[in-house]
Amino acid sequence: MYIPHTKTDKEEMLKTIGAASFEELVKQVPSKFLWPKLNLPEESLDEAQSAVRMAELANKNCRPLSFLGAGAYERYTPAAVKAITSRTEFLTAYTPYQPEASQGTLQAIYEFQSTVSALYGMDCANASMYDGASSFAEAVRAAVRVTGRKKIVYSAGVNPQYMDTLKTYFAHSPDYTYVKVPMKDGAMDKAALPGLLADAACLAVQTPNFLGLIENMDGVADLAKKAGALLVAAADPVSLGILAAPGEYGADFAVGEGQSLGLPLAYGGPYLGLFSCKKEHVRQMPGRIAGLTKDKDGRRGFVLTLQAREQHIRRDKAASNICSNEALCALAATVYSALYGPEGLKELAECNSGAAAYAAERLSAIKGCALKFRGPFFNEFVLSVPGNAAKLREKILANSGVDAGLPLTALYPELGEALLVCATETKTEADILKLEAAIKEAL
């Protein structure tokens, strides 16, 4: 209970109001609806009891040495990031609709937009979306609005959950068609593109793709442009410390999952949708945007801007229905990026690449296991395994307390029995040797 009112407070307040009883205040509610029986605990817990209950639940989750990735990446969250995001002036602030009382949040959002624009090499970014999947879906929606076309061409390496979310966003209309670009050795078969792109709203790609491979984007934007389609690119932000930025290869919209920038895994959320685009599409961006301006005395200040796109102004004509963003997660990502800086992010990306390369080297040498694809990868790769991949994972988990990776059979049956194995900068040589030994033991 977090209510300050004593019995006397309530009585005094009712007296000031001029009501004989509380019931008089709620006369507008038909009395038969009032105070139903609630099948809930009759006693609440005190804080110490709650702490015991929460710890008990937290401890029921096990903590394997985990090589899971597939769109959510294990990172160390720096102490300085936690210190800043737990400052109550950020944590408990409201959406910055009153700019004079929200300059801290607004400037942080502006710096977040700048950070995302820099990482993705794009002209502008918004104040964030719910997660990578919703950013991806909104980018494709924007491409549909810009081109007036309803055919969506996407590479087979786009995160299947992103595609599921997109299809849910378009579920209201049967007019949308989806065309998958076939895969060649785990990457997009570029030779197939010219034949598929006619009348497409966009080509949606992801690199590194869901299977970890880095797509070679040379000439892809030109092919899209020739067909009058826009290029929507999804990319992991940490990978952009070393990999070509979407802006460099001509993306119109670039999106990503910002969890990768130091946010906890937290069983899937809250995460952080990164959304950026070329400046000609700025008015197609969904959600909140902070802009720099001046106050009456000519002093620098920040406001939410271009609000004519948004639901609270345009109602049914809005670019999107989105209202909440993930401001606190955006703050965390901004602080994380500022702490590492350009050199640090490059280093971080290289550590990811190195850890995964070492894991691939060790695991592919296990008898019966092999790298499924030859192409360059970033921090995860597909490992073919003998026998049933899901059963193998369960066996390793039970025997050794190691989660070897995500079985791909359900998502990509064409790959046969395989695991998607991820090693971020949190994995040491010893961790990888432990994984190797665990797999060997289970086989």
Add this chain to the structure above:
Amino acid sequence: MTCAPATDNRLSIEKSDPGRRGLWCKNPLRAKASVPAALRRKSPLRLPELSEFDVVRHFTRLSRLNFSVDTHFYPLGSCTMKYNPRFNEEAAALEGFAALHPFAHDTCAQGTLELLHDLSARLVELCGLDAITLQPAAGAHSEFTGLLLAKAYFEAKGEARNEIICPDSAHGTNPATASMMGFNTINITSRPDGRLDVEELKKHIGPRTAVLMLTVPNTLGIFESNIEAIAGAVHEAGALVYMDGANLNALIGMVKPGDLGIDLMHLNFHKTFSTPHGGGGPGAGAIVCRRHLAPFLPVPLVKKEGGKYISDFGDGRSIGKVKAFFGNTGVLVRAYAYMLAHSAAEFGDIARCAIINANYVRSLLMDIYPSYSKEYCMHECVLTPGEDMTSKGLRTLDVAKGLLDRGFHAPTIYFPTIVHEAIMIEPTETESKETLDEFVAAMKDIHAKGLAAPQSLKDAPHTMPVKRLDEVQAARQPNLKW
């Protein structure tokens, strides 16, 4: 209010000193990195180069330019800015919850699955409904999920219904969601007392109607006393009643929405269930619904089977996913901690004290700030500047800015749009009588000083880090990044 040096308003990039670093990554495996030159980034990455201390000082300074619930009272109507218990934060930060990968095997996620299962059961009971999804990331995202459910439900029945009815007092997200889903929105004009006009509703309702979206209590803080007749008319036409749950704080523990004839509704955890707003998010949402809509809920759901909790992917009728992975689980852990702190009766106290607080403020202010509604309000009230103020050119915006100078966040203003110059006040149950008295005194002071020296109020705020900002320039020449 702020002790930060006013002059140093540089961006982090303007404090950058080439060669400085805050963090390193020294994993020796870096030596194994191999990315072909052709795939590498060529353009420089324009991020600030700062020491850790530079970064901490920079963002700490920014934090001190903010109002927040912990530092200032936020009487924001429809936003329910209640206290965010510290314990919730501590619970969510437990490694067992925070480090759990969303693809973790169910056997590794038993604690979180049990939490989600128990949270679901309690929320379903509070709402008086049958089933729930915790997947939506926020309120608007929940509305989207809810309308998808409705769509799937009617499709399964072989009915083509493409109209959504909203009263003109609805939140902007209602019509925006409807249109995003390809529905036509029918707006119904409210009665003078702010309630939905049942006769008007009956004129528009028919075989094309899919859903009536209703906020209960409505955005004027008024309960829809005719809810039975309303729900009856909607059900008779074979349509569904959706409740926008933004104002659930007025009903929690006191009225079960399911008893009112609601078929499906959303929850905003960052409003009713005390999770922090974080400057605009992350929030979390939910859709709670009746049994007949349950087969269409997004997957996965959590099911208990033989003493174990498992992810349930349904029978194929689900609308699919509205978000990657599960919901905003980190926010849901906080909400669960909040549930533990309340018994059945204590939930009712939330509604009771929220309603007392709103009426207390209303009764003390309505002589000088006329109340739109002539009757008692529920958890929020809508006031307006009186003619004495408007005749001097003083507007709601001026009152809002005057409050900032007096150490209070502004109420929700110019909403609902059906009230001219609306000032929408929702104190929430966690504010004490003393705080409300101080707020009332500030509002009275604004009234008195505003009448005496109108220009000064029109120039407010005077004490904030910046004065009124040029929003026109911001929109005409967008400067959105460094």
